[in-house]
Amino acid sequence: xxxxxxxxKVALIGIGLIGSSMAHAMRRRGVASHIAGYTHRAETLEKxxxxxxxxxxxxxxxxxxxxxxxxxxATPVGTYxxxxxxxxxxxxxxxxxxxxxxxKSAVIRDVGPHVPEGVxxxxxxxxxxxxxxxxxxxxxxxxxxxxxxxxPPPGTETIALERxxxxxxxxxxxVDVMDARHHDLVLAITxxxxxxxxxxxxxxxxxxxxxxxxxxxxxxxxxxRDFTRIxxxxxxxxxxxxxxxxxxxxxxxxxxxxxLSALQRAIRWGDGEALFNLFTRTRAIRRSIVxxxxxxxxxxxGRSKKPS
Amino acid sequence: xxxxxxxxKVALIGIGLIGSSMAHAMRRRGVASHIAGYTHRAETLEKxxxxxxxxxxxxxxxxxxxxxxxxxxATPVGTYxxxxxxxxxxxxxxxxxxxxxxxKSAVIRDVGPHVPEGVxxxxxxxxxxxxxxxxxxxxxxxxxxxxxxxxPPPGTETIALERxxxxxxxxxxxVDVMDARHHDLVLAITxxxxxxxxxxxxxxxxxxxxxxxxxxxxxxxxxxRDFTRIxxxxxxxxxxxxxxxxxxxxxxxxxxxxxLSALQRAIRWGDGEALFNLFTRTRAIRRSIVxxxxxxxxxxxGRSKKPS
Numbered sequence: 146x147x148x149x150x151x152x153x154k155v156a157l158i159g160i161g162l163i164g165s166s167m168a169h170a171m172r173r174r175g176v177a178s179h180i181a182g183y184t185h186r187a188e189t190l191e192k193x194x195x196x197x198x199x200x201x202x203x204x205x206x207x208x209x210x211x212x213x214x215x216x217x218x219a220t221p222v223g224t225y226x227x228x229x230x231x232x233x234x235x236x237x238x239x240x241x242x243x244x245x246x247x248x249k250s251a252v253i254r255d256v257g258p259h260v261p262e263g264v265x266x267x268x269x270x271x272x273x274x275x276x277x278x279x280x281x282x283x284x285x286x287x288x289x290x291x292x293x294x295x296x297p298p299p300g301t302e303t304i305a306l307e308r309x310x311x312x313x314x315x316x317x318x319x320v321d322v323m324d325a326r327h328h329d330l331v332l333a334i335t336x337x338x339x340x341x342x343x344x345x346x347x348x349x350x351x352x353x354x355x356x357x358x359x360x361x362x363x364x365x366x367x368x369x370r371d372f373t374r375i376x377x378x379x380x381x382x383x384x385x386x387x388x389x390x391x392x393x394x395x396x397x398x399x400x401x402x403x404x405l406s407a408l409q410r411a412i413r414w415g416d417g418e419a420l421f422n423l424f425t426r427t428r429a430i431r432r433s434i435v436x437x438x439x440x441x442x443x444x445x446x447g448r449s450k451k452p453s
Numbered sequence: 454x455x456x457x458x459x460x461x462k463v464a465l466i467g468i469g470l471i472g473s474s475m476a477h478a479m480r481r482r483g484v485a486s487h488i489a490g491y492t493h494r495a496e497t498l499e500k501x502x503x504x505x506x507x508x509x510x511x512x513x514x515x516x517x518x519x520x521x522x523x524x525x526x527a528t529p530v531g532t533y534x535x536x537x538x539x540x541x542x543x544x545x546x547x548x549x550x551x552x553x554x555x556x557k558s559a560v561i562r563d564v565g566p567h568v569p570e571g572v573x574x575x576x577x578x579x580x581x582x583x584x585x586x587x588x589x590x591x592x593x594x595x596x597x598x599x600x601x602x603x604x605p606p607p608g609t610e611t612i613a614l615e616r617x618x619x620x621x622x623x624x625x626x627x628v629d630v631m632d633a634r635h636h637d638l639v640l641a642i643t644x645x646x647x648x649x650x651x652x653x654x655x656x657x658x659x660x661x662x663x664x665x666x667x668x669x670x671x672x673x674x675x676x677x678r679d680f681t682r683i684x685x686x687x688x689x690x691x692x693x694x695x696x697x698x699x700x701x702x703x704x705x706x707x708x709x710x711x712x713l714s715a716l717q718r719a720i721r722w723g724d725g726e727a728l729f730n731l732f733t734r735t736r737a738i739r740r741s742i743v744x745x746x747x748x749x750x751x752x753x754x755g756r757s758k759k760p761s
Contacts, residue, residue, distance in 0.1 A: 292674075334661055339679065371680070374679060380732035384729045395721060417531075417693075
């Protein structure tokens with residue numbers, strides 16, 4: 146299906162997994178008349194050119210954002226402050242600046258002060274991704290059926306907000322609006338803590354001298370391999386997430402550690418009932434996630450039965 | 454392909470996910486002449502009958518193991534001691550008793566003393582499974598390309614060991630042989646700790662009052678959902694694993710907690726370099742697991758791009 150464009154020109158500052166997927170998804174339904182992409186890396190630009198998801202590719206910020214109706218920051222969040230400062234003089238009056246970062250309070254802190262009078266600023270976070278990165282990893286369906294959270298600062302114009310909502314819906318997402326601070330806490334538990342734990346357990350396994358690395362790899366089908374997928378996510382992006390959502394991550398990590406200590410105690414003292422009760426409760430959550438269409442119901446994530 | 458049967462009669466004590474998958478895999482290649490299945494639950498027996506993977510189904514242990522050349526304990530490991538005592542008088546001379554439990558030292562402790570003179574006892578552990586359970590969850594390909602670890606006690610006869618190896622190879626597995634104690638440590642890190650951590654994080658999320666359960670479910674695609682799969686595994690089986698591999702689990706859990714404290718400190722103090730270095734190292738492990746054929750290389754575990 147083809148829609149009327151939601152924005153005429155969309156400038157993607159960053160064309161990795163998320164930026165390139167947005168471009169594919171925009172093209173699928175004619176969401177923009179012109180898609181401009183920016184990267185400062187010659188190699189990334191070359192890859193993007195060969196995939197061909199943009200109408201124009203730029204290694205200068207000014208050229209990319211010129212006349213853009215929507216400007217999307219889609220690089221690691223640690224780079225936003227500098228980028229925002231650099232694009233500010235080139236933004237069109239009435240344009241909207243948004244982003245796709247996994248944290249939102251820090252983005253408002255870093256980007257907000259640079260946004261000129263007459264330009265809208267609405268941070269956004271599509272809850273979608275894979276463990277792959279780069280301009281060749283993107284695909285049009287990435288956002289289909291996933292949620293995108295908008296965190297408009299107080300005073301955001303309704304018309305600009307509604308337009309950005311329509312944009313994300315046209316990309317395949319369901320859209321929620323919430324306060325940046327609440328977003329950061331919700332994501333700390335549903336995304337940041339899981340990534341941290343996954344990185345940590347993979348690191349612990351890698352360090353265990355009594356068990357060789359080849360044993361860890363050979364017998365990973367016992368459960369370990371499920372953790373390695375998200376522990377393969379982009380290191381720069383995730384470093385920036387933890388540095389920029391410190392407070393909420395430390396809060397949920399504290400809860401996690403408390404609960405783990407209780408579990409450790411149950412194991413040490415042979416409290417089978419406590420273990421059984423927890424393991425039964427967690428099973429129900431899995432069912433709810435599958436029922437909500439947020440994961441596949443197929444056993445083993447639908448990994449093919451035959452090893453490839 | 455059809456092989457000569459490796460054992461004439463195989464008795465499966467327990468016909469859940471693993472038992473029923475073994476039956477399907479035996480039938481696929483004619484690995485046994487007669488497959489007998491035991492369960493004490495009328496409901497399970499009825500389900501097994503309707504799937505039809507066994508040549509005979511029994512609610513009495515004696516009838517199931519009578520004349521069996523291979524007897525497989527395939528119930529939660531906490532039940533083994535009683536089962537072993539009960540089947541002992543009915544075992545055929547020259548038969549092999551084995552199991553599929555996720556812990557091995559405790560199995561030798563619990564089962565070993567009951568095995569009569571003239572009967573072989575070789576514990577085994579196929580590193581394969583899904584989050585599903587019950588006789589309807591089994592499928593013939595479960596063991597294909599996965600490892601099965603045998604932990605023969607000292608003095609095990611080579612001929613009996615080689616035969617059990619051939620059996621698991623005919624079921625599709627690669628076979629390794631190791632000491633029970635080492636097995637328990639290897640699995641503590643590759644399987645037991647990942648399950649424990651997954652159960653724990655799902656429990657923590659469920660308890661967090663500032664974030665509603667519906668938010669946890671809606672935004673689970675940010676990483677959390679990957680943990681819920683193994684946290685949906687059979688509660689009884691996993692309770693028994695933790696109660697019976699206490700020492701090794703507490704050891705690796707101690708390492709994990711130490712590493713997590715270091716990571717927590719890096720976040721608190723904004724040590725981006727430490728975070729980046731760990732996140733880069735863990736990415737390499739994922740690649741090794743995919744290269745070793747122990748997981749799918751497709752992004753997102755090959756979850757279909759379009760939500761179902």
